[in-house]
Amino acid sequence: DAMVIQNPRYQVTQFGKPVTLSCSQTLNHNVMYWYQQKSSQAPKLLFHYYDKDFNNEADTPDNFQSRRPNTSFCFLDIRSPGLGDAAMYLCATSLTGGSYEQYFGPGTRLTVT
């Protein structure tokens, strides 16, 4: 089945220790998104890639970076995680020219100690 896969599902890191989260998709969608979601809050868009074009939301902290080495994979790097970065990180994909529907991976729960 076509899907969005995220690894790891759970990540524990220490304060200030860099961490990388990964996302892959077999849907052949050209747009990929990274969201941060904290408890009882709406998903907050951090970045998206429209094909190879990288788009950074204005309020995304510099501590967050992203890479998309090919159409199927996308990475989220947190350079120096703080306690406030503990959250669920969601990867989503969509297809341009279509319905704007976004499909989410299972998420990575990040804990910062």
Add this chain to the structure above:
Amino acid sequence: QKEVEQNSGPLSVPEGAIASLNCTYSDRGSQSFFWYRQYSGKSPELIMSIYSNGDKEDGRFTAQLNKASQYVSLLIRDSQPSDSATYLCAGANSGGYQKVTFGIGTKLQVIP
């Protein structure tokens, strides 16, 4: 700022009843609307999309859109305990890239 507003709930309904979830949006340029279901600790799952004024039905779910009133709703008929989840309303505009704005979600509790 473009917003999607939802009552966070919880909305409690008895099993077998109709659950009515509501959402308003501020961006008149929004053309596409979505309802996602999110179980606790899980990621959002798309359950309904609606693009035109009126009703759209899919099984026990009916989405309703009124662009003049900037109002979207989701009805769940014959509610089941397994429907207990947070329901996120989202809207997308037609300009630029496919940015979707999410509401905070309404927590639904179906009481057996």
